Amino acid sequence: MRRWILLSLAVLGLLVAGAAVAVYFKARDRPSGKLDTELKGVSVGTADTRAITAPKKKKGYHLVDDKRCWLNFGGNPQRTLSRPSIDIGLPYRRFWSVGLGSYIEYPPSYCGGILYVNTFAGKTVALNSHNGTVIWQKKGGRKPSTPAIAGPRLIVSSHDGYVTAYNRFNGRRLWQLKVAAKVESSPVAVGRLVYFGATDGRLFCVYVRTGHIKWAYDTGGRINSSPSILGNSIFVTTYAGSIWRLNRDNGHKIWSKYLSRDFVRYASFYASASTDGKRLFTISRSGGVYALSASDGHVIWRSSVNSWGYATPAVAHGRVFFGGFDGRVRALRASTGQVVWSRRLGGRFLGPAFVAGKYVFISNLERNTYALRAADGKVMWHLDIGKYSPGIVTERHYFFTLNGIVQAWHGRRAPQILALQRRQLAAKHRVTSAPKKRSP
Template identity: 25%
Template sequence: MGYEKGGHEKGHAEYHLDKPKEQAEEKAELPTFQQIFNELPTTGSIISFSVFNNGIVYFSSLDTHVYALDAETGEMLWKFKTGGPVVSTPLIHRDRIYFGSNNGNFYCLELDGKLIWKKNTGNIIVSSPIGIGDKIFIGNGAGYFFCFSSGGDELWKFRTGDGIMAIPSTANGMIFVASYDKSVYALDLEGNLHWKFTPGERSSVALVMSDGKNIFSANKRSWDKEPCAKNFRLYCASYDNHLYCLDIGGNVLWKFNCGTSVPGGIGGDNSTVYVGTISGLIYAIDALSGNEKWSFRTGGMITSGAEIKDGRVYFTSFDQKLYCLSEKGEKLWDFMTGGPIVSRPFLAGNKIYFGSSDTLFYCIDAEERNVDWTFRVGFGLPDSSKSLMQNIVNVFTEYDRRIFRVWVPETAVKESPQINTADYAAKLGLDSTFAYGGLGSYLSKGKKKDTYGRN
């Protein structure tokens, strides 16, 4: 483990999806958090959001590294290697970098990439930390929510019923944590539970907080002093197809039916909440009333929240595109990458930064819509046949309106940066061995495990 220096490159690829012809018929219970995230493959997909600080952009990758690039040129300043794939979005807080890894470690680095400390939490970390004063908070796959001092001491931990995926939110002396056990927890800064909200039959996956004037998205996670919200509202996206708006006591002010499951992040500005769905729709919802303002359909699942700047709405989709819409929901332009996109776009000046499963990190000019530069992260097959066989994967397609938890991959067949999971969804209806395309990294063979429907 450590940090290294290196370079960057330009260019990107394109490929297209074929519509699956078969649908799986069986239905099973939702898998547990551990079943889904037991072992992420060691690939070059970029799932985390990017973070911008003093002309440097930071992001993590499933290739086990965290990267720091010159935001203007794309030159790599350093990279830090962990012991597992990294989904956690780095936090810059008081001139230190914090993030978790699939190996269960929680890391603290200096801004030059040198390790200050690391702590093992006992389970994988796919959530992202927040910082309040001299305290850092992070959740792990076993359902524990930790509070660490800036020096790395564990101050307390609170256990939920299952893994924690979402980035927590904070306001008014409270921290709000969404767990895969279907609930949202309101804790004080000492780890005491104040209330618990269970929205529906399925898990909560995303949180965003409003103070009545601003909606704080995932890009705002560092607080010298915790924000005080006179008109507090907490927005909670859930797999039960709804977006919930809660008050400071956990009471539902309104809920919005999105029609299909909401798999990920929420974005917003002063008056509007933006939420994406598995069906490929993004909704603009009035933050106060919960009424729909408009919706826009993409060609793939939307897993990250929107970023809003100068009356424009930016977001990404599994259809491999970055979108730019007007504040009225009209498409202004889109940009095609070489793979499904989970990463949320980040805007600094007129530049847009985001990563894709094609192993590239992009810097796009928002006005000219040109690629300023790209940076390619590491790429490779899973470390061993053992880890490959233990991997259980969630697969989403927009065509058959089902979620498939389907494979224990058996053998790596070939390396390919242009394989998409959805390309092989057509074979899901068969009991025989079929091909499986990972997120832009490898092709393997596996057998169908089970499926569960999405409503």
């Protein structure tokens, strides 16, 4: 008996020692991060800084532009993927559809009557939002990203390491920056600066007008995600399992947090971090769901979906919305992580959802797109086309980018549809109330 006790204690001691060694090496492998002052493998061409003038708009009721822009992936620098205040109802009628010949992994950006779409085949296409005609297009490396609108400029990233600024009205190239790594990160612009990450682990801050680098920070972990901005801070997730908060003016680290997948391994992040102003929300590739304090990085809550996680969470109505490879779409309470509802739709959800008013839109790889009621997850609308991220919403229209096809839809309660219904009702009233002619 004593022999078995000693043997058990010895085994337990070995396990504890092994765990201690694992923790030691795990902690030692954490990249500490630093500002990159050498900028190896980075080159910037000559910038075209001539003034940019927007073209004159044609007039007409049907040419009224949506006034609110969707400037980047997520719709805003916080990457919330939501417009909770918009109430245009469910999609009502499609009014144009255009095929781009290659699948579209990320949703478009929009401003002033022009949609900007990247394709995996390397095209950046500017489309007239009123009729779908091509205004201009450019070809380059693969682009699993959303172009970022920065005033009159459009900032485009690509797999071949090029980040390019175009005149967003006519497609004239203004400057081009080359990084010795892939750039899959969707840029985000605030004021005179634009930010993006690269797979060599560096986060870049670049002047919008010239493409010159203001600062670069080496996180030590591959960046496929897109940085998010809150106030004077910028946040980014990495494949190394880390989340960083930097001062976005000078790149100085405010905090970093490494999140564990298990006792030995760190998590790994493809999804970006979205924020509600207090908390950061993201999903690891192994299916861990995390909420962190934006102020100091401590973990507020964590959950798991038991499936791969690649989609940036959408944030609205005090909830976090996302789909998974298990075919489920979930809504969690933003403050606690409690499951509000979980709806099994089948298929595999890889791209992020977006919220339009009281509806959550999401697409699976099996070519289905759904609108679910945000309150309880009830399916309210379905379209037999999908893959990957469904699209965006404005105050007048839905724009879907599905399986290489861009579609424009009127919302059932959109201003132009309600106005049309009022005109039709008034015309009907005039006909029915007209006095009858007396017979001679």
